[in-house]
Amino acid sequence: MKNSTTDSLPFEKKPKTAGQLAKRIIPCLDIKNGRTVKGVNFVNLRDAGDPVELAKLYSEQGADELVFLDISATEERRKTLRDMVRSVAATINIPFTVGGGISSIEDVDILLKAGADKVGVNSAAIKRPDLINELSQKFGCQCIVVAIDAKLLDGQWKVHLMGGKVPTELDLFDWAQEVEKRGAGEILFTSMNNDGTKNGFANEALSKMASLINIPIIASGGAGTIQHFTDVFLKGKADAALAASVFHFKEIGISDLKQELKNQGIPVRL
Amino acid sequence: MKLVIIDYGAGNIKSIQFAFKRLGIDAVLTDNPEQIKNADKVIFPGVGEASTAMKMLKDSGIDLLIPTLKQPVLGICLGMQLMCDYCEEGDTKTLGIFKVDVVRFSDAVKVPQIGWNQISNLSSLLFKGIKEMEYQYFVHSYYVPRTSQEIATCNYEKVYAAALQQDNFYGLQFHPEKSGKAGELILKNFINL
Numbered sequence: 177m178k179n180s181t182t183d184s185l186p187f188e189k190k191p192k193t194a195g196q197l198a199k200r201i202i203p204c205l206d207i208k209n210g211r212t213v214k215g216v217n218f219v220n221l222r223d224a225g226d227p228v229e230l231a232k233l234y235s236e237q238g239a240d241e242l243v244f245l246d247i248s249a250t251e252e253r254r255k256t257l258r259d260m261v262r263s264v265a266a267t268i269n270i271p272f273t274v275g276g277g278i279s280s281i282e283d284v285d286i287l288l289k290a291g292a293d294k295v296g297v298n299s300a301a302i303k304r305p306d307l308i309n310e311l312s313q314k315f316g317c318q319c320i321v322v323a324i325d326a327k328l329l330d331g332q333w334k335v336h337l338m339g340g341k342v343p344t345e346l347d348l349f350d351w352a353q354e355v356e357k358r359g360a361g362e363i364l365f366t367s368m369n370n371d372g373t374k375n376g377f378a379n380e381a382l383s384k385m386a387s388l389i390n391i392p393i394i395a396s397g398g399a400g401t402i403q404h405f406t407d408v409f410l411k412g413k414a415d416a417a418l419a420a421s422v423f424h425f426k427e428i429g430i431s432d433l434k435q436e437l438k439n440q441g442i443p444v445r446l
Numbered sequence: 447m448k449l450v451i452i453d454y455g456a457g458n459i460k461s462i463q464f465a466f467k468r469l470g471i472d473a474v475l476t477d478n479p480e481q482i483k484n485a486d487k488v489i490f491p492g493v494g495e496a497s498t499a500m501k502m503l504k505d506s507g508i509d510l511l512i513p514t515l516k517q518p519v520l521g522i523c524l525g526m527q528l529m530c531d532y533c534e535e536g537d538t539k540t541l542g543i544f545k546v547d548v549v550r551f552s553d554a555v556k557v558p559q560i561g562w563n564q565i566s567n568l569s570s571l572l573f574k575g576i577k578e579m580e581y582q583y584f585v586h587s588y589y590v591p592r593t594s595q596e597i598a599t600c601n602y603e604k605v606y607a608a609a610l611q612q613d614n615f616y617g618l619q620f621h622p623e624k625s626g627k628a629g630e631l632i633l634k635n636f637i638n639l
Contacts, residue, residue, distance in 0.1 A: 194566075194601040194605055195563055195564025195565070195566060195579055195600060195601045196563065196564065196601065197559060197561050197562070197563045197584075197602055198561060198562040198563065198581060199561075200561050200562070235626070240561065240562055262460075265460060265461055265464050266464045266467065266468075269465060269468070269623070269624060269625070269626050269627070269629060269630060270583070270624060270625075270626060271583060271585075271621075271624045288458045289458070289460060290460065291458065291460040291461055291464060292458075293458065293461065293585075293624065313495075315493075315494060316493055316494035316495055317558065317587070318493065318558050318560065318585045318586070318587070319458075319493070361558055361560065361585075362560060390553055390556050390557060391556055391557070391558070392556050392558075392560050392561070415556065415560070415561065416561070445562040445581040
């Protein structure tokens with residue numbers, strides 16, 4: 177609202193009220209043939225498999241962003257995904273990222289034109305790193321999220337391909353620095369050691385990555401309790417935390433989570 | 447109420463059109479100068495790189511049209527930056543409606559700024575009903591330093607101008623179309639100007 181006291185002051189005398197960038201909470205939805213998979217447990221949904229309905233619910237509960245990960249492998253996947261993206265964009269008023277199988281400028285163009293805010297690239301960028309430069313130059317770095325799946329093996333974090341199925345010789349931290357140089361706007365790092373364990377995020381690797389790069393990091397893999405989110409921000413130095421099942425199965429409510437983070441002094445949007 | 451969104455090929459404008467649709471307004475996407483001139487309200491969007499976007503504007507001749515518009519014009523994100531004098535990104539001379547240069551965040555902070563940040567020092571009808579320190583969604587690497595034309599500020603690395611106004615021209619650094627209910631209210635306020 178208009179503040180008359182502030183307005184009447186000359187420009188130089190206006191108080192410098194300082195806000196703060198909030199830490200983000202991001203539910204992740206796995207999509208197959210335009211439907212959410214892995215199951216969700218929401219009594220107040222008519223159709224728990226409908227990504228649009230679920231997206232709307234999370235948005236209303238205070239999610240800061242959403243990630244859709246497409247795992248379908250059909251001929252029509254591109255068209256189905258585009259239609260889903262269009263419906264989601266028409267319905268929700270928070271940003272969302274779409275990833276899974278994206279390997280060309282054309283793939284990205286279709287999704288952004290349908291209303292996606294960002295795209296996630298993973299395996300295709302490892303196979304052909306120039307893709308990151310090309311996408312960043314064409315669409316701007318702000319919409320290019322490079323997803324990295326990595327596993328700690330014999331003391332070294334190795335990057336994996338194809339949703340974690342295929343190990344590579346790439347070192348996580350080298351690759352993170354390289355994707356930043358090539359124009360990634362954000363990194364979504366999933367620790368395969370932590371994913372699915374509900375024992376907390378890979379905070380040591382996350383904070384090491386944060387000390388090496390200067391773009392935002394989204395932490396993924398291991399969320400089980402509210403304390404894990406507190407830790408990933410305070411110890412892991414993450415900018416955002418992504419989780420799936422703890423939200424889908426209502427083990428953690430987004431508003432409860434954000435209230436507790438706020439109580440711990442972590443800046444969040446309530 | 448004729449609302450047009452200037453479609454000059456820069457970035458994702460679908461989201462803005464969807465946001466107005468949710469408010470019950472059918473916005474027209476166009477690069478037709480007559481249609482833009484005759485609209486009641488004009489949205490000037492943009493994401494991506496400044497020099498590329500400026501080139502696309504010039505190619506369509508819209509660079510000359512925008513400064514002559516008399517109805518309320520709202521620049522969003524790169525749209526706002528292109529309405530300033532100059533942008534460091536791509537060493538780009540821009541439209542010169544707002545007498546200020548756009549500069550890059552330093553490496554003291556993560557660049558781009560991505561996420562929800564708070565707006566304050568709100569001083570425009572555009573923010574009617576919006577409380578001080580409300581969160582809005584930001585995605586940008588370049589920013590407008592504090593200036594007498596500011597109507598809102600944000601804090602990232604330093605306090606900077608999050609919104610600008612000069613006569614009928616308005617600019618928002620953040621994305622109201624992606625900023626939940628508060629963002630929707632700002633778009634509604636623009637429609638009601």
